[in-house]
Amino acid sequence: MVEACICTIGDEILIGQIVDSNSAYIARELNGIGVKVNSIISIGDDFELIFETLKETLQKYNLIIITGGLGPTKDDITKKVISLLTGDLEMVYDTVQLDLIEKICLRRGIALSGLNRDQALVPISCTVLPNYRGTAPGMFFKPKEYPNKLLFSLPGVPYEMEALMESVCNTILKEYKPENIFHKTIATYGMAESSLADYLDKWESSLPHDVKLAYLPNPATGIKLRLSIYSGEKESSVKKVEILSAELKELLGEIVYGEGSDTLESVVYDILKDKKLTLSIAESCTGGRISGMITSIPGSSEIFMGGVVAYSNNSKIDILGVNGETIEQFGAVSRECAEEMASGIRNLLNSDYSLAVTGITGPSGGTPNKPTGTVWVAVSSKKGVISESIIFAGDRERNTVRFASFALNKLRLELKKHL
Secondary structure: OOEEEEEEEEEHHOOOOOOOOOHHHHHHHHOOOOOOEEEEEOOOOOOHHHHHHHHHHHHHOOEEEEEOOOOOOOOOOHHHHHHHHHOOOOOEEEEEHHHHHHHHHHOOOOOOOOOHHHOOEEEOOOOEEOOOOOOOOOOOOOOOOOOEEEEEEEOOOOHHHHHHHHHHHHHHHHHHOOOEEEEEEEEOOOOOOHHHHHHHHHHHHHOOEEEEEEEEOOOOEEEEEEEEOOOOHHHHHHHHHHHHHHHHHHHHHHHHHEOOOOOOOHHHHHHHOOOOOOOEEOOOOOHHHHHHHOOOOOHHHOOOOEEEEEOOOHHHHHHOOOHHHHHHHHEEEEEEEEOOOOOHHHHHHHOOEEEEEEEOOOOOOOOOOOOOEEEEEEEOOOOEEEEEEEEEOOOOHHHHHHHHHHHHHHHHHHHHOOO
């Protein structure tokens, strides 16, 4: 098994100024070619710390991929550290990258400075991976002290790094023959992680020794269950996991909503599109989030008629046609109000289905009878109106995300029931 470590360089990651999306992207690409990522490390902009960490890491792993620290400023020191680490102190200009840098500067209308030019300086023994999207080239090394190991250094800008990963993967496949890694992910919604683990305990215990089950909880997507095989012949691994995933789906029933990268909104979209049905949405507490989730899907105009954020009581009455007496008697966060909101938006926009949400995200506004985290969801169609309430525990942002997911799942279940 080829085992890898991903190292990100830069104080900006450690102080939370940026989110490290590079590691996730690299890990996915490496898994796709059969390389197992065993460690991800973030290192600050400190020469000695980077040197010692990379030296220690080279002793442990077959493969290291570094991102960041290759810019033109003084705090970008990765290239100098790698030069010392590999014992390759002689630096030369890579003519291909220098030409690319000159063209980039010309296109941007800026003078070619010494700092820009020096980004084409590389250790003489490295293999350069030309960066057509930026000025810092990628580099590939076989360190002299570790001839059977590979070290890659890539720019930290995601747009630039991603463009170089194909070259990285092709190089790895030439140097190694990684074993097959196969993953299958089942997406679920509606059961807590602990309850799901208890429910699957006996089934999980019976899994073949080479199959691993992982639980991946997320307030927006529910819990994803990943079945993995990290070795073995590809065809047999795929067949084995497909059989197990079918068992898992049958065992879990309607809480399974998809596979892989499926989301609740994409599944709802697919059902509506397949059946040539339309949707409208009335939101209060979620402030347009659900409409945003639906419209993030390319082609959503085929099924989405529109949405209304009726945040105030007056807007619920004036736009959606909610009866003022309903709100006065039952409150804005109630079954009655949610159902009238759903009927109102469906009639207003003449859609086949509608979804309405009203609740209390917090941190204030709760009462003993309707605590913070209370949400009512209603779905309307020609078959009638149904509604359901749930109480979540969380801060305002977390509750908003959960309300939206709960609403989309309710719509999904109703669509499956009626169609």
